[in-house]
Amino acid sequence: MISRQMLSQITWVAGSYGASQGLRLFTNVVLARLLAPQLFGVMLIVNTLRTGIELLSDVGIGQNIVSNRKGDQPDFYNTAWTIQIIRGIFLFAIALLLAQPLASFYDSDELVEIIPIISVVFLLTGIQAPARFILQKRQAVRTIALFDVFIAAVSAIVHIALALYSPTIWALVAGLIVATSISATASFFLIDFRLYRIKISREHVKAIISFGKWVFASSVVFFLAMNFDRLYFAKEIPFAILGIYGIARTFSDMIGMLVQRIGTMMIFPKVAAFAKDRSELRPAIAGLRRKALLATAGGLSIIVALSDVVILTLYDDRYIAAAFMLPILMAGTWFSILSTMGESFMLGIGKSVHSAQANFAKLLWLVIAVPLTLTYYGLIAALCVIAIADLFRYVSLSFSQWKEGLSFLKQDFALLSLFAFLVVIWRYIFMQLGLVADFGTWLEYGSIING
Template sequence: MALISRQMISQIGWVTGSFGAAQGLRLFTNVILARLLAPQLFGVMLIVNTLRTGIELLSDIGVGQNIVSNRDGFKSAFFNTAWTVQIIRGILLFGLALLLAQPLAGFYDSQELTEIIPIIAVVFLLTGVQSPSRYLLQKQQAVKTIALFDMSMAAASAVVHIALALYSPTIWALVAGLILATTISTTTSFFLIDFRMHRITIDRAHIKSIISFGKWVFASSIVFFLAMNFDRLYFAKEIPFAILGIYGIARTFSDMVGTLVQRVGNMMIFPKVAGFAKERSELRPAIAGLRLKALLATAFGLSVIVALSDLIILLLYDDRYIAAAFMLPILMAGAWFSILSTMGEAFMLGIGKSVHSAQANFAKLLWLVIAVPIALINSGFVAALCVIAMADLFRYLSLAYSQWKEGLSFIRQDIALLSLFALLVIVWRLVFSQLGIVADFDGWLAYGSIVNE
């Protein structure tokens, strides 16, 4: 097969291995912080991080994707122009965050945000000046170097956050930890390549190319942010911060699976499909076998995780976070559609059809905006949770239609895999409950009692 090689297997190993190590460090950090800090602090920080991400995506024109996909990406004039655009964007976002601090604090009825947001805004300046070295390495498919960098940054972040929380178990430990960790990442990024290569450059032709490519990335980024974070933004207004913090922990676990697949898609599938030199008609046969093997392995692994997910919460967290043991299996099961969607997006980006990603995320967003408030108001938090778990199904359906139009449909394969995944979840859960490893159905429902109090 054209897309399978020993090198690719090695690269996937580095991607998944480094992701697992980095996520393990983040999980360890999260568990320690959960024992040192109160749940409502995580709720406040969930709002802050969500708003920060939203502000960043307001001006995302795909600087990194431009460097990876453009034939001139390695040229100094191109990547330095992209870097200069990124710096200007960071300065503008810093100013925007300062202007929005008071209105956002008023909207969420939290005066803490008036103080926190202007300080967090420094992160925009730091990420703005961050070296484009990561994207140059991604273009070269230097997966090992990127993997080692990510693991090192995760370790540094863990040390910084835990040390600050031990010193001051308040919201300011999380705020200062974010700023210090970002500072370390930005500084280190300049040493991934020769730091002397960086120059403030403005090349009009390259700026035009960046903006032309980035217009759909911009649209897709905004829709993607809202689709991925509407639940957090909406719940922050409608439920207590303590429940929001617990929900944030459950979402962190469920998002890990989708993030891993997205990482593999961005670093492996997207560049491979984009560089496929043969006729389009040969692309689907070339990737069908690899895709099937990857999803079969994912179905077996994810089904075990879903069946054991409530136990993970009970083992790692104290009783203040027990409601997450009820939330996580529901959200984790919904991650299956996120996985299928992420792979579909990587294929569509690889053939230059970024518009389909925006359309798919809009379909998901439309479902959330309509269904989540209706479910929460009429049937409560549990119903809203189920609505959220189903959201990526609508994203997948949109992408499946787009792939069918482009001759890249895998709908029959996906129906069979979904059936297998659902069956495996049921079988594993029954086996584990019979062995006494996890609670039975009534015991699992009891974990969610705090949500309805």
Template structure:
């Protein structure tokens, strides 16, 4: 019996490591740009303006995700992805989807403005609607580069787009500190990269095309992505859509600041899971108890370091907000502390999702997001009117914990058992938060845990 080899050839490993390095480095740079931009815009603009854009962006994301049929993924996945007939058909579908979203956005402007009782949306939503045209026009070249594993070129293009978009918004906010700076910045920051995308490949390759076989393949493949996108959107954006209707836009803008930082941490570990754990698990060929034994040391060491770093982040989150934002945004400090507690469970979930994907069990991921959405949709409307926004932040901690519990249960059924490790790590995480907070209090950097509790009892919303 020949011994099975799990290692990839050195040259292949080097290529994948190089690709992962470019993705990780440019992603980190994009997050730094995003957070730096968030801080500058908060200094230049009023919280209500940021709250307005938070709602508009949530609605925009909803339109894009709720009509996502996996056009780009189809190009990457399909063996005919580089066939001009196939990718031009995909581009034509994308154009039609963008035009459809543009007209739907115009048609829904009045109902949405009335539903939120915000008349300013009657002007702002039509102003943002051309965004769908720009995204529809964007070349499928990005997905061809992804298929060809030309990661460096794609990563640099994405980084350049992020720099340009952030610069446009900051410059416009400095020149005209109104919501129109954000609107025009968003439009310009989308239109220019859309045009530039045509030069990632030979721009003369683009043609309007409608091949029935390609259409069938894209729709057939995309139906699962469509369902997954709906669940993901509801899980990640329900809070923004709900809070925009029940709290002032200024408070929503402050909440958005906290979400920006908490989401950045979560997204980082989702990337690590996707680009390190997922391929590692897939490549080993191990399953069940053997996989648990093989991956447990690396997982335990990584999460141990994360628990220490994140606990320190929770303990100092409010002080960080006080340092980099003016007094208008200081309420975001407590919001961020609580959201980062939820981030711990989100990181555990990201590790679980990567392993589930690695062993070919993606259904657990959608199921976990569905449970997260259900918990937020149930608990947030109960906690907010009774106890205020500070207490309502607990809905996100509960939702992330529930998502992790579902994934841990699904993972256990496959023979992957890390529950004992996770319980110990979670207890250590909470103990470290307490110790860091009290230690920084003794150093005069923060208030103690009792001050935290008093702040949490204040009612907002």
């Protein structure tokens, strides 16, 4: 039985996520009308590289604050914040040094100018207050939710205004910097800013590094596993197709990100705070997990069945190939959702190494299969390879959960069968109602991809 408090938290998490993603979707659609597809391709590379550089020194500042029993004490979070500031300065310098080599690798003169300017974001995120993580530890879900919606609204206004003023790549670059500046400033008002001090405690540094070494390994592998397709495609396919693929990936990632958000803000802290014997943990969460995944299977199956209609409704003909890409990518989200839940359990019991192993399994599949399929069978086959990549992540995590007595294989197999059945049924019903295209027409949407 779900408690009233938990139901309220889920409502705030899901509601704020829905509002934030709605604003981002609105922004994306408006920008797609104002800007050329190749600009999204360039920005996809920039954002992917920015995330990769950021993970070069990730020691899990947020995870440390949430998981450590002293995480909400000033000495601990001020030490974590100081490490974060130093890291931001380090990443800023790294980005400046890598600008020319990266521009040469991707054969793009624009990147020589864009990357040094974008690197300012590292300084801004470095000084951002750790208030969000403190609130997450205290499970102050409502405050975090309202903050996220505020930032999403500000970002939408800034990006659209800049694109109307200057429909070039610089609207996207400046929009990111301005939105990040506002987010960093606003973070100091979540909790009394007078509590923050530059401080280094040897005891807390040791604890942060000890916990963070596996978070670092997991983060690097996670980044490569999540973004290998973008990095590889950026070198192998035209920027216009890359930009269209980026839009399809944005939609397909939304559901997985919602589950990841619930896992990070609710499952991880609750498992970490579980004071009873480990053997009692699985029975305590099994029923809630089943109910959550049943609801997810029902909702996601409808979304998969209707996903191409979303692209055709919101975007013009320049983006029609995304209507073919999205159902394939969206179907693979199911394994991403299962993996994210498993990851939250493993982090909650302090086993962050399993997350790194799972992401490595996914990365290994992508590194081997994507280049081979793209070379010999084309982009459509590569899309299918990418869609099932999280299956390998899930298998690795399932094995780890089994060793820890937290396996849900029977439950997951039954739910997977239900999900696949529902997708087929919904698609057939929608076809009969004339809401979605038949199979032949859907294949025509993807004709631009390999042709």
